[in-house]
Every structure is written in C-alpha cells, then in structure tokens.
Amino acid sequence: xxxxxxxxxxxxxxxxxxxxxxxxxxxxxxxxxxxxxxxxxxxxxxxxxxxxxxxxxxxxxxxxxxxxxxxxxxxxxxxxxxxxxxxxxxxxxxxxxxxxxxxxxxxxxxxxxxxxxxxxxxxxxxxxxxxxxxxxxxxxxxxxxxxxxxxxxxxxxxxxxxxxxx
Amino acid sequence: xxxxxxxxxxxxxxxxxxxxxxxxxxxxxxxxxxxxxxxxxxxxxxxxxxxxxxxxxxxxxxxxxxxxxxxxxxxxxxxxxxxxxxxxxxxxxxxxxxxxxxxxxxxxxxxxxxxxxxxxxxxxxxxxxxxxxxxxxxxxxxxxxxxxxxxxxxxxxxxxxxxxxxxxxxxxxxxxxxxxxxxxxxxxxxxxxxxxxxxxxxxxxxxxxxxxxxxxxxxxxxxxxxxxxxxxxxxxxxx
Numbered sequence: 509x510x511x512x513x514x515x516x517x518x519x520x521x522x523x524x525x526x527x528x529x530x531x532x533x534x535x536x537x538x539x540x541x542x543x544x545x546x547x548x549x550x551x552x553x554x555x556x557x558x559x560x561x562x563x564x565x566x567x568x569x570x571x572x573x574x575x576x577x578x579x580x581x582x583x584x585x586x587x588x589x590x591x592x593x594x595x596x597x598x599x600x601x602x603x604x605x606x607x608x609x610x611x612x613x614x615x616x617x618x619x620x621x622x623x624x625x626x627x628x629x630x631x632x633x634x635x636x637x638x639x640x641x642x643x644x645x646x647x648x649x650x651x652x653x654x655x656x657x658x659x660x661x662x663x664x665x666x667x668x669x670x671x672x673x674x
Numbered sequence: 675x676x677x678x679x680x681x682x683x684x685x686x687x688x689x690x691x692x693x694x695x696x697x698x699x700x701x702x703x704x705x706x707x708x709x710x711x712x713x714x715x716x717x718x719x720x721x722x723x724x725x726x727x728x729x730x731x732x733x734x735x736x737x738x739x740x741x742x743x744x745x746x747x748x749x750x751x752x753x754x755x756x757x758x759x760x761x762x763x764x765x766x767x768x769x770x771x772x773x774x775x776x777x778x779x780x781x782x783x784x785x786x787x788x789x790x791x792x793x794x795x796x797x798x799x800x801x802x803x804x805x806x807x808x809x810x811x812x813x814x815x816x817x818x819x820x821x822x823x824x825x826x827x828x829x830x831x832x833x834x835x836x837x838x839x840x841x842x843x844x845x846x847x848x849x850x851x852x853x854x855x856x857x858x859x860x861x862x863x864x865x866x867x868x869x870x871x872x873x874x875x876x877x878x879x880x881x882x883x884x885x886x887x888x889x890x891x892x893x894x895x896x897x898x899x900x901x902x903x904x905x906x907x908x909x910x911x912x913x
Contacts, residue, residue: 522708523884528783529776538773542766549762552912564908571904579776580897581890586714589721596725600732604739611740 527584537578544571701885709884716887720894727861731902734854738909741846747838752847753913754837755820757811761911764807765903771800772900775869775893782890785883787876794873794889797896801866808859815848822849854906861899868892 548567556563577583582590615624615632623632698709706712742749778793815821818832826845833840872892875881881889 522710524709524713524887526713526783526890528780531777531780534773534776534780538769541769541773545762545765545769548908548912549758552758552908560913564912568905568908572901575772575897575901575904579772579900580894586717589717592718592721592725596728600728600735603729603732603736607736608739608743612743 527581529578529581533578537574541571541574699884701880713887716891720891724894724898727898728902731857734850734857735905735909738850738854741850742913745841745843745846748841748844749847749913751838751840752820752844752851753911755815755818755834755840756851756911757814758911760807760811761907764804765907767800767804767807768900768903771797771804772897774800775896779886779890779893782876782881782886783883787879787881790881790889791873791876794869794876798866798869798873801862801869801896804862805859805866808855815852820848821845822852851910854910858899858902858906861902865896865899868895 544567548564551560551563551567576593582593613626615626617623618625625632698706702709702712706715774793774796778790778797781789781793814832817829819825819827819829820833821827823845826848828840828844869892872888875888
C-alpha cells in the first residue's frame with residue numbers, strides 16, 4: 509500500500525490505480541466554482557460593451573476547466589482521453605470559424621435598390637444572384653455593340669447609396 | 675472453439691468451462707486481461723461519447739452565435755426577460771450536484787458503500803431540484819407568451835417591467851432558448867435515470883475499491899450536463 513510504489517504497481521499487477529483527490533480539495537474546487545458564478549452574475553450588472561461577451565466566455569471557460577480537470581479527473585487521467593477532449597474542442601472551433609466566416613460576410617438585401625449589399629461598406633455583395641439590371645448591363649458590357657442599356661456596370665456600382673441603419 | 679473442445683480431453687474441457695471464472699473477479703469481463711485494462715477501455719469509450727455530446731451541443735451553440743451576431747439588440751432585449759436569480763440558483767444547484775457526484779466517485783474509490791449511496795442520492799435530489807426550478811421558469815414563459823418562432827405573442831402585463839422593448843423577431847431567441855435548455859433538460863432527466871440505476875447497483879453492493887467503474891462513468895456523464903450548463907447560463911441569461 510506504500511504510495512511510492514503505486515506507479516510501479518500500476519504496470520505490474522493490472523489493478524486499477526486511479527488518483528483519489530482529498531475531500532478538502534473537492535470542496536476548494538466547488539468553492540472556486542461558486543465564486544466564479546457569483547462573479548459572472550455580478551459582472552452582468554456592469555456594462556462593459558463589447559467586452560461583455562469576452563469576460564463571460566473567459567469566466568465560463570475557467571469554470572469548465574476546473575470541472576473537466578478535477579471533477580472529471582482529466583488532469584490525472586490517461587493522456588489519450590485528454591487528447592480526445594482537446595481535439596473535440598478544436599473541431600468545435602473549426603465549426604464556429606467556418607460557419608461565422610460565412611454568415612458574417614453575407615450581404616443584406618437593400619430594399620430600395622433590390623440588391624444584396626455588404627452591411628459594413630454598402631458595396632455590392634459578392635456571389636449569390638446578380639440583380640436583374642446589373643446582369644443585363646454586364647451582358648451589354650461584354651458585347652460593346654449592344655449598347656441598349658444606358659448605364660455601365662461600373663457606373664451603377666458607384667451610384668449605389670450606402671444603406672442606412674444596418 | 676467447440677470442435678477444439680471436443681478434441682480435447684474431458685478433464686481439460688471442464689477446466690476450460692470454468693476458465694472465465696478463475697482468471698479474475700466476477701465483474702471482470704472475460705475479454706479483458708486485467709481490471710486496469712477494463713477500466714481504461716471504459717474511460718476511453720466514455721470520453722469518445724462525451725466528445726460526441728459536445729459536438730452535438732456545439733450545433734446549438736453555433737446557431738446561438740450566428741443569430742446573436744445578426745441581431746445583437748434583439749438578444750440583449752430578450753435576455754432581460756430571463757430570470758437571472760432563478761438561472762443563477764440553478765447554476766449553483768447543478769455545480770453542487772457535480773461536487774456530490776465527484777464525492778460519490780471518491781467514496782466508491784475508497785470502498786465506502788454507504789457514503790457513495792448518500793452522495794448519489796444528494797446528486798439525484800439536486801437534479802430534481804434543477805428540473806423543478808426549470809419548470810417554474812418555463813411556466814412563466816408560457817404565461818407571458820415568450821415562445822419560439824411564430825408562437826411568440828408577448829403579453830405586456832407579464833413581461834419584466836422596465837426591460838427594453840422586444841422586437842418582433844424575438845421568437846427566434848426563444849426558439850434557441852427552448853431548444854438549448856430543453857435538450858439540456860432531457861440530458862438532466864436521462865442523468866437522473868442513470869444515477870438512480872447506479873444508486874440501486876451500489877445498494878446491492880456491486881461496487882468496491884477494486885471495481886468502481888460504473889460510478890465513475892455515470893459521474894462523468896453528470897459532469898458533462900453541468901459543463902454544458904456552465905456555458906448556457908451566462909450566454910442566455912447574462913449576455
């Protein structure tokens with residue numbers, strides 16, 4: 509039962525030798541979790557603007573790390589289990605990054621012009637369906653002889669007003 | 675296997691039949707060499723399952739992220755209709771249940787059957803308490819007409835006084851709210867079932883210092899439920 513031998517015993521006797529944390533340690537982790545909960549609720553009464561979300565996620569992640577490392581024993585567990593967990597978090601990050609990279613760059617419909625515009629700059633959004641007139645004008649531009657449409661695509665792009673209130 | 679056995683002598687046949695018994699304790703499945711191997715395999719399987727659970731929930735979190743960045747004012751207004759105090763109480767209840775679940779595993783590791791049972795029981799009671807508080811929150815939302823999508827018809831007299839006005843598309847916030855907390859609630863209910871099962875098995879004396887794997891695995895599941903709530907609470911209630 510000598511604690512110094514447990515590491516060698518692990519390899520030899522085939523019995524389970526899991527790490528056992530003390531009650532005091534679990535109480536301390538629990539207290540830290542409660543303190544962080546009070547902190548995050550208290551913070552919600554103070555407006556930090558754009559930092560709100562960052563602070564909220566930081567506190568939640570600290571709490572989650574405490575639960576995963578100590579309550580779920582990942583700190584003392586087989587390193588392969590930690591690898592599974594970390595790669596899972598990584599792929600959640602990939603999921604967020606690729607989805608938001610799309611949804612954050614989509615154009616919004618400008619009701620007045622009936623075209624998709626980028627909310628940030630007011631320029632025509634790339635991709636998607638070209639507005640009817642612009643498509644026709646584009647076709648006209650490809651064949652200089654057509655000349656039925658008075659406006660060239662470039663001119664039309666410039667004449668678009670920046671949308672307000674987006 | 676059977677042809678081999680027939681070829682072998684009667685004495686050896688008998689020996690083979692009891693082969694499963696003598697190479698280890700009753701709880702050691704015959705396809706594992708050692709208790710440590712069985713324990714590691716169970717843990718590995720559980721962590722893969724938990725990774726799957728997190729990826730499953732991440733779909734909802736991504737939906738939350740997209741809608742929040744599209745309609746930040748709407749999210750801000752809608753979150754004022756959620757009760758921080760009830761949500762905060764539920765957070766503490768769930769954290770405490772996670773603590774008692776960890777203590778149940780510790781007691782089991784030390785071979786303390788009675789303490790394990792008691793800690794499991796407290797965990798189950800906390801889980802039920804969580805659902806009771808959730809029930810009051812949901813009933814209030816139903817009364818106030820704070821419902822998903824096209825069912826969203828807020829009754830001004832039931833809304834939080836002095837909160838920002840709710841835009842017409844607030845139904846999408848409550849769609850996300852009910853989906854996230856609802857699926858989390860289903861996990862709580864499943865967790866209660868699992869914990870009761872483990873509690874019964876503990877009462878039958880199935881676990882010991884040498885074999886506490888089911889207690890450990892069930893607690894891992896319960897901690898995951900807690901983990902998801904750790905993110906749900908601030909993102910929905912506090913924004």
